[in-house]
Amino acid sequence: MIVDSHIHWPVGANDDPAAFLNVLDRYGTDRAVVSGWEIFLRPGSVAMWNDRLADFCRRSGGRLVPLATFYLADGEAAVREARRSLEELGARGFKYHPWLQGENIFCETMYEVCRLAGRFQAPILFHDGTPVYSLSSQIAVLAGLFPETIFILGHGGILHFWEEALEAARQYPNIYIALCGQHSWAMQAACDELPAARLLWGSDYVGPGAEEFIAYRRGLFDGLELSPDVRTAILGENPKRLFRLEE
Amino acid sequence: MLIDACCTIDNEGDPALSPSGLLRVMDLSGVDRAVVHPPDRCFAFENDEGNTLTTGSAKQHPGRFIAAVTVNPWRRDGYERLQKALDGGGRLAGFSPGLQGFITGCGPLNGLLEKLAKSHPDVPVYIHTGHHSHGAPSQLFLLAGRFPEIRFIMGHSGATDYATDVVPVCRQRPNIYVESSFARPPGFVGRLKAVGWEKGIMGSGWPLNDLAFEWSEMRRLLPAEHAEKVLGGNLAALLGGLA
Numbered sequence: 421m422i423v424d425s426h427i428h429w430p431v432g433a434n435d436d437p438a439a440f441l442n443v444l445d446r447y448g449t450d451r452a453v454v455s456g457w458e459i460f461l462r463p464g465s466v467a468m469w470n471d472r473l474a475d476f477c478r479r480s481g482g483r484l485v486p487l488a489t490f491y492l493a494d495g496e497a498a499v500r501e502a503r504r505s506l507e508e509l510g511a512r513g514f515k516y517h518p519w520l521q522g523e524n525i526f527c528e529t530m531y532e533v534c535r536l537a538g539r540f541q542a543p544i545l546f547h548d549g550t551p552v553y554s555l556s557s558q559i560a561v562l563a564g565l566f567p568e569t570i571f572i573l574g575h576g577g578i579l580h581f582w583e584e585a586l587e588a589a590r591q592y593p594n595i596y597i598a599l600c601g602q603h604s605w606a607m608q609a610a611c612d613e614l615p616a617a618r619l620l621w622g623s624d625y626v627g628p629g630a631e632e633f634i635a636y637r638r639g640l641f642d643g644l645e646l647s648p649d650v651r652t653a654i655l656g657e658n659p660k661r662l663f664r665l666e667e
Numbered sequence: 668m669l670i671d672a673c674c675t676i677d678n679e680g681d682p683a684l685s686p687s688g689l690l691r692v693m694d695l696s697g698v699d700r701a702v703v704h705p706p707d708r709c710f711a712f713e714n715d716e717g718n719t720l721t722t723g724s725a726k727q728h729p730g731r732f733i734a735a736v737t738v739n740p741w742r743r744d745g746y747e748r749l750q751k752a753l754d755g756g757g758r759l760a761g762f763s764p765g766l767q768g769f770i771t772g773c774g775p776l777n778g779l780l781e782k783l784a785k786s787h788p789d790v791p792v793y794i795h796t797g798h799h800s801h802g803a804p805s806q807l808f809l810l811a812g813r814f815p816e817i818r819f820i821m822g823h824s825g826a827t828d829y830a831t832d833v834v835p836v837c838r839q840r841p842n843i844y845v846e847s848s849f850a851r852p853p854g855f856v857g858r859l860k861a862v863g864w865e866k867g868i869m870g871s872g873w874p875l876n877d878l879a880f881e882w883s884e885m886r887r888l889l890p891a892e893h894a895e896k897v898l899g900g901n902l903a904a905l906l907g908g909l910a
């Protein structure tokens with residue numbers, strides 16, 4: 421099974437899951453853990469976007485599961501929306517993009533969401549590798565504060581902070597790394613140095629017109645020197661377990 | 668002629684980074700030549716060692732390697748060291764603001780380039796971009812505006828987080844060329860449509876990237892009518908032709 425654990429779809433532009441599933445089929449992807457797209461660019465009502473993404477995934481025949489998001493500036497309402505997403509919308513975790521969302525992650529609202537995520541065993545997938553709110557080390561600080569919560573470094577530091585991301589994952593067993601956006605060297609280093617159970621793969625596809633990124637990032641992954649077991653874990657078993665895809 | 672504009676060699680540590688290791692992967696991908704850059708430590712500090720490595724490799728493998736050389740612009744004798752490296756066979760001057768600790772468009776590099784523009788006006792200047800505080804394409808925009816007579820190569824095309832800056836910068840600076848390593852072929856090719864095919868330069872980013880895969884992706888995605896230029900022709904012209 422191939423699961424894309426870091427992928428977006430602009431539900432505002434096209435809310436037909438068949439269009440998205442066609443793209444996945446073209447690249448042999450069986451299932452996807454989907455983040456929205458417009459919600460990170462023009463928030464409007466966060467609840468509305470979370471609703472739309474959840475509805476989109478519900479109509480996918482079980483192949484898509486959603487990651488909800490929240491805006492820290494909403495304070496307690498952000499925590500309520502996070503809880504609602506888990507309890508009512510079937511979100512399997514959260515996607516948070518501090519850079520695009522423009523928020524400092526060190527605040528009581530984020531801490532409360534982290535506690536909530538830990539209680540629900542719902543991972544938080546962060547954009548990482550970009551100053552000033554999205555350094556891998558900043559997410560490691562959260563991981564230290566909330567050891568019961570699983571944090572996914574959505575890009576494993578991307579190009580400039582991949583060693584920082586590896587160090588974060590070495591120090592904190594509740595940090596996972598998505599092979600998504602790094603160069604081959606960093607991806608191979610993550611696979612060589614970290615437990616395979618804490619790795620995922622993602623394309624970071626953002627919607628129509630960007631299909632070649634799926635091919636490119638799959639190609640990067642296919643070029644890694646991995647045992648078949650590790651490959652299977654990263655592409656299938658790990659996301660299946662982490663995002664409870666069998667439920 | 669197929670030229671890879673961004674490969675890094677080293678004579679320490681992993682043998683896979685050696686010049687002979689690079690030649691092997693070039694041959695497997697049918698790449699004729701590669702620009703060889705010094706390793707990071709030689710950008711930061713051991714400049715002469717890195718320059719000797721790249722120019723020496725180019726001499727040892729004539730027709731295969733093109734030497735990029737560097738100097739940390741903070742050095743008081745920076746220009747003299749750079750001049751020596753260029754006279755010793757360097758064909759491009761490369762600078763890495765993140766590793767060398769300066770802001771492109773400000774400070775020590777300007778003085779060095781003023782001298783370089785007079786003594787070696789044909790030498791292209793390769794600036795690594797993408798580092799968050801020291802690698803913005805907009806910083807190169809200011810530098811290229813200050814030195815319109817110098818041809819600059821925007822190494823890595825601002826990858827990753829400055830990708831959106833590339834087109835508006837290049838549209839206003841005809842003396843900037845864009846190099847593809849780490850910018851990912853799908854994104855790079857898309858931006859070349861706006862920047863101009865004659866400004867595109869293929870680089871794999873070996874050894875951090877897999878040279879064979881990067882080349883196969885770029886070959887697959889480039890329109891056939893522009894491939895020759897981007898895969899080597901533009902760089903060869905920029906270097907004034909290659910024997």
